[in-house]
Amino acid sequence: MSVPELIRVVSRDSPMALAQVERVRAELTALHPGVRTEVVPVKTTGDKWLGDLSKVEGKGAFTKEVDAALLAGEADLAVHCVKDVPADRPLPAGTVFAAFLKRDDIRDALVHPGGLTLDELPDGTRIGTSSVRRIAQLAATHPHLECVPFRGNANRRLEKLRAGEADALLLAVSGLERIDRRDVISEVLSPETMMPPIGAGILALQCREGDDELIDAVSGLGDPDTHREATAERMFLHVLQGHCNSPIAGYARVDHGGELSLRACVFTPDGKTRLNAHEWAGRLHPATLGTSVAVALLRQGAREIIDGIPH
Ligand SMILES: NCc1[nH]cc(CCC(=O)O)c1CC(=O)O
Structure with missing residues (x-):
């Protein structure tokens, strides 16, 4: 053609x-x-x-x-x-x-002008983020930090940080790389510390x-592996039927042997409840893996958590 x-x-x-x-x-x-x-x-x-x-x-x-x-x-x-x-x-x-x-890097990064890591941030440090996913996870692991609403594209968020509207930010590594600002990263957070969003x-x-x-x-x-990961992740979200205030996180991975797995979580906004699932596709289609992981979370009460959050 x-x-x-x-x-x-x-x-x-x-x-x-x-x-x-x-x-x-x-x-x-x-x-x-x-x-x-x-x-x-x-x-x-x-x-x-x-x-x-x-x-x-x-x-x-x-x-x-x-x-x-x-x-x-x-x-x-x-x-x-x-x-x-x-x-x-x-x-x-x-x-x-x-x-x-x-796929690019799926991880989130901490941007702290003083170069501190997440665990080193003092009590009351203001983290600029409006993401319910980031807020819930921080509330669970770092309750002494304070999240302040922060929107706008990544460049504007960095400007607002410089202007003192927050003390630190959480932003996607891939996004910072795309705007050529990897230099502002003080710590790259593992997916265990800050589980990425679907499609990261x-x-x-x-x-x-x-x-x-x-x-x-x-x-x-x-890219065929990315295609499999995206298919599993998007079907997962489709079955879960979240809304824009539901803290949902997860990522699929094709490992070195070509095996596809999907790990995912649903949180309450305060991070106190966290539902977890991790499954391997085996011979299943990636979309079936996505469905299966969503069903596993629904069985643990994900629907009640999601519907209980105002939106
Ligand atoms: N919400 C804006 C947005 N959409 C995609 C990315 C990051 C790049 C990506 O994951 O493809 C970002 C910025 C951020 O969350 O820091």
Whole structure:
């Protein structure tokens, strides 16, 4: 099949999102030297609204306008952080994932200007984060720290930190790498210390359904192990049917022997209750593994925890 002459790539317009687009453009050009790419940046509700995300539509706040541009034919290819793509509902009708790029670091990092580690932070240190997942885990392990609401793209959060609006931040390692700010990391947190969100560090390429020439051209950018991990993780979230205030964390891993496993947790907002599950896929499809881990947590009471949280 022939390759399109021009591929218009749509994404959010934050520095991180634009860096992600540059990675996609570079990989596309390497694979198809003749292809031209063009960037279509859009502002999303999630970028404009700096209040509580559950007060706007919550989920989808970072993807809705990008999906709309794709569906309207203003662009051919959307680049999304899988973490930001709602998994409780199907992808917008008429769109499909054509590839999951090779996964980046899944871990969160502590950014403390004085270079302290999480365990060294003194009582009352203000951690800038609005993430219910991060807040619940910190409350469980470091109850002497105080979380203060903090939104905005990563660059803006770093500016607000510099302005003294918090004493430290938690941010994804992959995001900091994408904006070339690995230098601000004072500690990389293990997934045991701070379990990552579903889809961490994965970029997805989304196309219009039936746009076969394009889907063919970009599917070569996909990484098979990442595809398995993303499939298991997203099915897990789909079955669990969380909402934007539910502290849920987890990650799938393909190990050196090619075996896929999925570990996941549901927390109460105060971190005092933590449900855990970890299963191996064996011969199961990755999506079946995701279902099985979700069911294991539901059997432990995950539904009651999730529904009991205001949203
Ligand atoms: N909510 C914004 C967002 N979406 C994806 C990432 C990190 C990059 C990724 O996991 O792909 C971030 C920043 C953060 O959580 O620090």
